[in-house]
Structure formats: C-alpha cells, structure tokens
Amino acid sequence: MLSERRLEVLRAIVQDYVGTEEPVGSKALTERHRLGVSPATVRNDMAVLEDEGYIAQPHTSAGRIPTDKGYRLFVDRLAGVKPLSTPERRAIQNFLDGAVDLDDVVGRTVRLLAQLTRQVAVVQYPSLTRSTVRHVELLSLAPARLMLVLITDTGRVEQRLVDCQTPFGETSLADLRARLNSRVVGRRFTDVPQLVQDLPESFEPEDRGTVSTVLSTLLETLVEEAEERLMIGGTANLTRFGHDFPLTIRPVLEALEEQVVLLKLLGEANESGMAVRIGHENAYEGLNSTSVVSVGYGSGGETVAKLGVVGPTRMDYPGTMGAVRAVARYVGQILAES
Numbered sequence: 001m002l003s004e005r006r007l008e009v010l011r012a013i014v015q016d017y018v019g020t021e022e023p024v025g026s027k028a029l030t031e032r033h034r035l036g037v038s039p040a041t042v043r044n045d046m047a048v049l050e051d052e053g054y055i056a057q058p059h060t061s062a063g064r065i066p067t068d069k070g071y072r073l074f075v076d077r078l079a080g081v082k083p084l085s086t087p088e089r090r091a092i093q094n095f096l097d098g099a100v101d102l103d104d105v106v107g108r109t110v111r112l113l114a115q116l117t118r119q120v121a122v123v124q125y126p127s128l129t130r131s132t133v134r135h136v137e138l139l140s141l142a143p144a145r146l147m148l149v150l151i152t153d154t155g156r157v158e159q160r161l162v163d164c165q166t167p168f169g170e171t172s173l174a175d176l177r178a179r180l181n182s183r184v185v186g187r188r189f190t191d192v193p194q195l196v197q198d199l200p201e202s203f204e205p206e207d208r209g210t211v212s213t214v215l216s217t218l219l220e221t222l223v224e225e226a227e228e229r230l231m232i233g234g235t236a237n238l239t240r241f242g243h244d245f246p247l248t249i250r251p252v253l254e255a256l257e258e259q260v261v262l263l264k265l266l267g268e269a270n271e272s273g274m275a276v277r278i279g280h281e282n283a284y285e286g287l288n289s290t291s292v293v294s295v296g297y298g299s300g301g302e303t304v305a306k307l308g309v310v311g312p313t314r315m316d317y318p319g320t321m322g323a324v325r326a327v328a329r330y331v332g333q334i335l336a337e338s
Contacts, residue, residue: 002052007077008035009045010054014066014074018316021243023063068279071291071313075276081322088116089326096330102126102155106231109307109331114234116323119311120256122294124266125229126154126304126335133184133192138177138214143167148217152189154304154335162217164210172207176214189222228263232256237311244312245289255286256310265292266306274321279313289313293320297328299336307331 002010012033016024026043029035035042046064049055054070057063066074084092095112099105106123113121137149146162179202183195196215200208235256238249245252255261261284265277277292287310294308307328309320 002049002054002073005035005037006045006049007073009042010049010066010070011074011077013046013049013055013064014071017065018314021314023058023061023065025063028063066313068281068313071278071317072281075278075317078318078321080318081325082316082318084322084326092116092327092330096327096334099334101157105155105331105334109327110231110233113307113309113324113327114237116327117309117311117320118234118237118240119309119315119320120232120234120237121307121309122230122232122262122266123307124263124305125231126152126156126298127228131156131304132186132188136177136180136184136218138173138180140168140170140173146173146214148214148221150218150221153299158221160217160221162214164213166206166210168207168210172203172210176203176207176211180214180218192222193219230259230262230266232262234309241312241314244314251286252290252310255284258284261287265310266294266308274325275308276317276321291315291317293317293324295324295328297331297335299332304335 009029012029012035013024016022016028016032026039026046029042029046030039037045046055049070050057050064053067054073055064056067058065092112096105096108099108102125106125109123110121113119113123131152131154134151134153137147137151139147139149141147141161144164144167146164146168148160148162150158150160179199180196183199184192187195196218199215200211203211235253238252242249265282265284265287274293274295277294279291280288282288282290282292289312290310291313292308292310293315294306296303296306298304308324311320
C-alpha cells in the first residue's frame with residue numbers, strides 16, 4: 001500500500017498531466033502543489049511510484065506520466081466525483097425535458113453527454129427484457145384490419161398492423177382489449193407469452209382465430225424488439241486527442257463501429273453502479289488506449305439500460321464520472337414521469 005504522501009504525489013501527477021497534456025516533473029509538482037515536502041523528497045516518491053508501476057517516463061521527456069495502474073489507483077481512491085454546477089444541472093434538465101419520445105430522449109442524451117465530457121457518448125436503449133407493459137391498445141381500421149399499439153414503462157411505443165381472417169366487431173375488440181390488459185399490464189415482457197397462452201380459449205369459437213392472430217402479432221413484436229440497440233455520438237471529439245493514442249486512432253474508431261463490443265463494455269457496469277474500465281482493463285484490444293466510464297439508468301430503482309463515455313486514458317475522471325452520473329439520474333427521472 002502506498003503511503004498517503006505518495007498517493008498525494010500520484011494525484012498531483014494525474015491532475016497535472018490531464019490538465020497540461022505534458023509529462024510532469026518534480027520541480028513542477030512542488031511549484032504547483034502544496035505537498036509540504038522538499039523537491040528531493042518528491043523525486044524520491046516519484047522514483048518509488050515508477051518502480052511500483054504507477055507512473056512511467058516517456059522516452060522523450062524527463063517528466064513522468066500515469067500508467068493504467070496509476071489511473072486505476074487514482075480512481076479507486078477518489079474521495080468523490082466532481083459535482084456539476086447549478087447552471088450545468090439546470091442546462092441538463094432543460095435540454096432533456098424537451099424530449100418528445102424515447103428516440104428523442106436517447107438522441108438528446110447522447111449529444112448532451114458528448115458536449116459535457118468532450119468524449120464519445122454511448123447510450124443503450126432500455127432493454128425490453130427488463131421492461132414492463134404499460135398498456136396495449138387495439139384500434140379498428142377496417143372490419144378485418146386492426147392496429148396493435150404496445151406501450152412500455154420506459155416510454156417505448158411499438159405499432160403493428162393485424163390483418164384478421166374475418167371481421168371483428170367493436171364489442172369483441174373492447175372485450176379483447178380489456179382482457180389482454182388485465183393480464184399483461186405491469187408485467188415483464190418476458191412473462192407475457194405464458195400469461196396470454198390460454199386467452200383464445202376464453203372467447204367464443206368464431207373469435208378465437210382473430211384473438212390468436214392478435215396475440216401472435218404481439219409476441220412477434222416482443223421478439224423483433226428484443227435486439228439491444230444503442231446510439232453513439234461525439235466520435236469527432238477523439239480527433240482532439242490524437243497524441244493520446246500510441247500509433248493511430250483507427251483501432252479505436254473500428255471498435256466504436258462494433259455494436260457488440262460497445263454493448264459488452266456497457267454491460268460490464270454493475271447494475272446501476274458506476275464502472276470505470278481503464279486502458280488494458282478493456283478486453284477489446286482496439287480500446288486498450290481508452291477508458292470507459294459507464295453507469296446504469298432506469299426508473300423506480302430498477303436499471304433498464306446503461307450509458308457512458310469512451311475517451312483516452314488521460315481523462316478528467318472526477319468530472320467525467322460526475323457528468324455521467326448526473327445525466328443518468330435525469331434520464332431515469334424522465335422515464336419515470338413519461
């Protein structure tokens with residue numbers, strides 16, 4: 001375990017390197033920070049930090065930079081994330097409150113995260129496997145044609161046309177709508193098939209075919225929408241950090257194009273808890289020069305999806321973690337109120 005003084009030296013190195021983009025020397029540390037010890041002691045502490053793998057010396061500089069291990073200790077020993085200012089919080093709320101539907105919420109969240117952190121933002125759509133049914137609406141468009149509208153607790157709306165073999169009257173339609181909602185409202189999507197499997201048998205023989213067709217369309221909708229979706233934004237922000245990537249930015253861009261890779265990265269977040277993956281902690285080789293900060297969001301205390309940012313390891317971790325957490329909290333509030 002590092003002594004508190006050497007941990008303080010490491011914190012100072014991380015803060016200076018993130019802020020200046022330049023390797024940090026002992027002279028600069030003693031001038032910028034009140035470490036309470038002589039430059040010679042700071043040099044000795046830096047030598048110990050280097051021996052233990054927390055900092056390293058670039059070939060072209062006398063200064064030192066944090067390693068993945070150094071960033072990890074810095075993050076693990078953070079006293080807290082950087083709180084957003086009142087104007088920042090108000091701007092987040094005003095921007096997200098203007099959303100008109102779920103796609104708009106996700107799109108606004110991506111743009112907002114990218115602007116706040118100046119990193120690449122990734123937002124996962126609420127997972128249907130964790131969603132519940134808010135309402136199923138059935139509308140008559142013609143004697144033998146219906147529209148099925150499925151509304152989730154996360155604000156997702158899916159519409160499907162249903163062509164029936166025989167005309168279906170308004171009375172029968174109202175009856176089906178009432179019985180269907182009584183079984184599925186407030187229930188998880190994954191439970192719906194079992195909840196409705198015997199529903200056709202409760203109708204008159206002449207209506208059972210139409211009821212079965214409606215249920216088939218409903219279940220197909222659940223299957224079609226089960227695929228996880230996400231939105232990404234702010235990729236151009238990476239061009240500001242060209243020198244932070246060893247050879248080229250290309251492997252990072254290629255990794256960001258792989259939706260499976262991004263879903264796996266976000267999936268590593270502990271439910272609603274914050275997760276920070278630094279450098280080589282990212283299993284995908286193309287992202288070994290990046291850090292990923294992610295957190296779950298949802299309503300009613302339940303996580304329905306993840307959001308986060310991807311950027312170089314030379315990242316303002318307290319500020320990024322604070323922004324990611326704040327945005328997730330506001331998105332959760334919007335979902336709860338939708």
